[in-house]
Amino acid sequence: MAYWLMKSEPEAYSIDDLKREGTTLWDGIRNYQARNFMRTMAAGDRAFFYHSNAAPPGIVGLMEVCEIKLVDPSQFDPESHYFDPASSTEKPRWDCARLRYLGHFAALLSLDALRQQFSEDELAVVRRGNRLSILPVSDASAARLLELLGPLV
């Protein structure tokens, strides 16, 4: 089982939205590197839910990967912000994963705190200039994160 970190702007979709819905389609990924990471996920993997563009940004909860390589429906919707005219139903360019809510952590672990605990090599999210919305987390870093974050609530 691998660990990941997935970012979402809470104004667009927050951990509370996921708690309410139970599962969600993680769609709208339009960055190739993030998409490629998402394709290497496996069902049963865990993902840290990270609030980006928040004050402060940081890890707020934990999810489980349910399904991967699902076609992202928003790419075909002309009304959608994520509409991609270059994509076709025959050759879809973007896919997505289904994630399940596992829980909140008692408190947000901020990016500042993460930078104090982890080097840029240990945890990609603290790397200066990193803008990826989906990142792998090593088993060792995941174990330390879970220890810092404490039990799910």
Next chain:
DNA sequence: GCCAACGTTGGC
């Protein structure tokens, strides 16, 4: 097949 330009993303 090189490589400049583009698009996406998010911290600041």
Next chain:
DNA sequence: GCCAACGTTGGC
């Protein structure tokens, strides 16, 4: 709003 990072695109 700037800019850093980088996979992909596309002109040649």
